[in-house]
Amino acid sequence: MSKSLLVISRQAPWSGPSAREALDIVLAGGAFDLPIGLLFLDDGVFQLAPHQAAKAVQQKDLSANLQALGLFGVDDVFACGHSLSARGLLPPANAQTLDSQTIGELIDRYDQVITL
Template sequence: MAKSLLIISRQAPWSGPNAREALDIVLAGGAFDLPIGLLFLDDGVFQLAAKQDAKVLQQKDLSANLQALPMFGVEDLYVCGHSAAERGLDLNGRSLEEARVLVTQEITALIDRYDQVITL
């Protein structure tokens, strides 16, 4: 059986390539039916902000990739509620409604459930 993999995305979508690379890894894992999860932590929660205009920042919009996650079989999606609150992000209007909001204690347990963890 394939080992489970958790990707922790900690970068804002406009701060460099890490946010896109995290999504690419998750989509590839989903395409190969790997047991994979995605956690948005720290500035990574900004990827879930609704109505972002990536063109203003001359970046490629990641929202289509986020919306494709369930189509690739990626259902284990999580967001750190504390990170969102620290950044003033309202998670009620987030672009990825399937993501489960976790408190800090739940994140430790989540990480322990996966065989391998990659942080970007």
């Protein structure tokens, strides 16, 4: 029986490689049918913002990777409601918005947690 994995992405898409690495881990886990979830927290919620100008900051656009999550069997995608509102972002359609208490419960449901 495979262990479940939650990846917590806390970095903005333009702040370095962490955002891409988190997505790569999730996509790889999904490709191998690993029970996996992805939580966007803190500046990580900026990855969910529409119309990002990645080329302006010489980064690769991660939106295609986000759209591919469902194709890889990754349906458990979450975003911190407090992080979204603190950054002036609307709740995204492609992630379930959670409050702080629910995030704690979510983390407890997974066998392994990776934070990037």
